[in-house]
Structures are given as C-alpha cells and as structure tokens.
Amino acid sequence: MIRRKIYRAAWARGNEAAGRAALGDGAAARALVSSGELMTAAAFAWKSNLFLYYECVTRDVPPEEVAAEAAPFLAEWPGREEPRYWIEMIDVFHFNEPASYEHWLRKQPVERRGGRVAHLLPEMAASYIYYHYQLQEERAFHGDKYEIIAMHENLLFGYQEFPKTVEPPVVPGRLRTKGTPDPWTDSRMDLHFQPWEDDGYLYFKPVETLFAHYVGDTGIGD
Numbered sequence: 001m002i003r004r005k006i007y008r009a010a011w012a013r014g015n016e017a018a019g020r021a022a023l024g025d026g027a028a029a030r031a032l033v034s035s036g037e038l039m040t041a042a043a044f045a046w047k048s049n050l051f052l053y054y055e056c057v058t059r060d061v062p063p064e065e066v067a068a069e070a071a072p073f074l075a076e077w078p079g080r081e082e083p084r085y086w087i088e089m090i091d092v093f094h095f096n097e098p099a100s101y102e103h104w105l106r107k108q109p110v111e112r113r114g115g116r117v118a119h120l121l122p123e124m125a126a127s128y129i130y131y132h133y134q135l136q137e138e139r140a141f142h143g144d145k146y147e148i149i150a151m152h153e154n155l156l157f158g159y160q161e162f163p164k165t166v167e168p169p170v171v172p173g174r175l176r177t178k179g180t181p182d183p184w185t186d187s188r189m190d191l192h193f194q195p196w197e198d199d200g201y202l203y204f205k206p207v208e209t210l211f212a213h214y215v216g217d218t219g220i221g222d
Helices: 016-023 027-034 068-073 122-138
Strands: 003-010 038-046 049-056 090-094 112-119 148-152 155-162 205-214
Touching (some): 003 090, 003 148, 016 068, 016 205, 027 038, 027 205, 049 112, 090 122, 122 148
Antiparallel strands (some): 003 049, 038 049, 038 205, 090 148, 112 155, 112 205
C-alpha cells in the first residue's frame, strides 16, 4: 500500500545556500524512486523552510534518506531529548487516497508538481480540520486526486500536480453523515486564514520546487 509522507525542516542559520547546493536535484531521492522504494519524491523551499513530499512503496522511508544531502545543513528542532531535524506534518485533507500501487500510478503525463503554503489563524485550526474532514470522508464532492494538505503548528503545506486528475475515490468514505456545507462557500474558509503581511492576501501561496522525481519519468531506472 502506498503511504504518503510530508515533512518539514529548516535550514540552519547561514547554511541555506550551501544546503540547497548540496541537495541539488535530489540524487538520493531519485535513487529511491529508481529502486522502486518510492513512487514520487519532491522537495520544496520557502524562506528558511524545506519541505518533502514522497510516496513510500516497500517501506516507510525516513526523510533522512530522501534528502540525505541536506543533513549537515539543517537546524535541530527542539522538543525531544534525541536530536531531530525533520517534523512529520499531519495530513489534514485529501480528496483521494491510494487504494493500490496500480490505482496510484499516474495515467497521464504530469507537467508540473507544485507546493504551496498558508497560515491558519490559530483559533480556527480546529474548525478548518472539522470542515475538511467532513468533506473528505463524506465524499461531498470530487477534486484533485493527488492533492494533499498537511499541517505543522498553524502552517499548512499543500502538494499538487498539474494538470489535475479528478476522479471518484476508490476507498469508501469513513462517514455516513451529510454535514458538509452546500454550497462549500458557506464554510467561510476566508475567515480561517491569517493574512499575508506583505500584501494582505489570504489563502495559499506557491513555493519553489527544488526537485520532483516519479517512477514513470523518462530516465528513472535507466
């Protein structure tokens, strides 16, 4: 079964340029995709943050293997006795989920794999999860098969692929209720987000893609 992982790290002060150069086009991630241990692996950068999105096939691959080149340049996160450099972000929304390896293979070429970020108002985090879990598990309406949104603290990171693939989920929903607002705009997502300081814009903003590898890409496994 495919297991989707999203991790967040931060560059140590003054190490971002060296870290990005060392990470390069993600040779370690490419090797894991080539060997069949990962189906997709991608890295994204925003300010001092480094994000990983990847899909495990044979085992739960740790982020230290996926972005091995970045290890000497990352800051340590506090909160545990043992050192840690990666924080696993919590999956808070997806339209679809892998039912099998074959189900999750891309049926059409992917032109672009992107990441985006947004800040929730801390007091609205529970409401955001509540509405999105209903939508997700009631299968209220269909959306991008490969989109996923994850959270750490009040920071949201979203992964997307373009062109979008929209199809009904194969895995049955976990709720039998009908509580999702109809229309969805009644959920008032505009009240959930923290405005961006630079322009006051709400919602998500795109971030830089550092690399993206997929098992079906030309050259993978050659």
